Amino acid sequence: MAMGVLLLMHLQVGLGLGNGGLWLPTENGGTKWALLIAGSKGYENYRHQADVCHAYQIMKKGGLKDQNIVVMMYDDIAYNPENPHKGVIINKPNGPNVYTGVPKDYNGNDVNKNNFLAVLLGKKSALTGAGSGPNDHIFVYYSDHGSPGYVCMPSGGNLHANDLSQALKNKNAAGAYKNLVVYVEACESGSMFEGQLLPSNIGVYAMTASNATENSWATYCDTPEYNTCLGDLFSVAWMEDADARRPGDPETLGQLYDIVAKRT
Numbered sequence: 001m002a003m004g005v006l007l008l009m010h011l012q013v014g015l016g017l018g019n020g021g022l023w024l025p026t027e028n029g030g031t032k033w034a035l036l037i038a039g040s041k042g043y044e045n046y047r048h049q050a051d052v053c054h055a056y057q058i059m060k061k062g063g064l065k066d067q068n069i070v071v072m073m074y075d076d077i078a079y080n081p082e083n084p085h086k087g088v089i090i091n092k093p094n095g096p097n098v099y100t101g102v103p104k105d106y107n108g109n110d111v112n113k114n115n116f117l118a119v120l121l122g123k124k125s126a127l128t129g130a131g132s133g134p135n136d137h138i139f140v141y142y143s144d145h146g147s148p149g150y151v152c153m154p155s156g157g158n159l160h161a162n163d164l165s166q167a168l169k170n171k172n173a174a175g176a177y178k179n180l181v182v183y184v185e186a187c188e189s190g191s192m193f194e195g196q197l198l199p200s201n202i203g204v205y206a207m208t209a210s211n212a213t214e215n216s217w218a219t220y221c222d223t224p225e226y227n228t229c230l231g232d233l234f235s236v237a238w239m240e241d242a243d244a245r246r247p248g249d250p251e252t253l254g255q256l257y258d259i260v261a262k263r264t
């Protein structure tokens with residue numbers, strides 16, 4: 001199990017941390033952490049857990065250690081009776097098995113908002129081991145359904161924007177990261193960060209699949225035999241960009257935003 005919290009990317013300039021930076025060492029000795037969470041369960045929601053498994057592969061390729069990656073997913077897809085290829089999860093047609101090596105940090109009903117917030121805050125009462133420190137880089141990625149002001153969890157109630165916002169502010173006040181980047185794929189996901197929910201002075205950069213009033217969209221829904229969608233549009237946009245990038249080929253968050261926005 002990964003300890004405490006979380007991320008990942010190497011700061012380029014200002015808030016510009018590139019996915020390419022995944023392959024660079026942190027210059028200040030900070031640790032890169034990732035917290036990856038799928039908020040759904042059920043075969044019809046195959047795509048969210050596929051997204052999260054894919055994100056795990058990107059973190060690994062970027063050099064993060066398992067002890068610094070926390071994966072929260074219900075884990076009912078790989079061996080779901082409806083899955084035509086047992087033990088395999090793909091995130092695009094004919095794609096690689098992204099389930100390979102995915103750690104079982106939090107599965108089933110342990111995927112809930114209380115555990116998510118505890119992991120985010122590195123609460124030692126809820127976890128073993130140390131949390132993140134002031135030089136650390138943290139990446140948080142969420143994929144699932146949402147509505148104005150909240151995103152879903154497979155159990156234990158929804159995660160509300162106020163609670164996430166307060167957790168980020170508390171974590172900043174605790175000096176528990178240098179930079180934190182959070183990506184959220186969900187309908188109306190912009191509502192998780194708008195206005196005072198995300199102050200500009202806490203070192204957090206958020207990118208969402210949609211604004212506060214629009215849907216986010218599934219993709220890769222026509223693959224024969226699957227009868228479900230394999231990915232989400234925003235998620236595969238940032239992840240396939242990361243897949244295509246070579247080590248030492250950095251990109252700022254702003255550049256990535258432009259690429260993802262255009263494709264999505």
Ligand SMILES: *[C@@H]1O[C@H](CO)[C@@H](O)[C@H](O)[C@H]1NC(C)=O
Nearest residue numbers: 190194210211212213214215
């Ligand atoms: C949110 O997205 C919708 C649909 O694309 C668009 O019509 C609307 O103007 C956007 N709202 C803002 C505040 O940008």
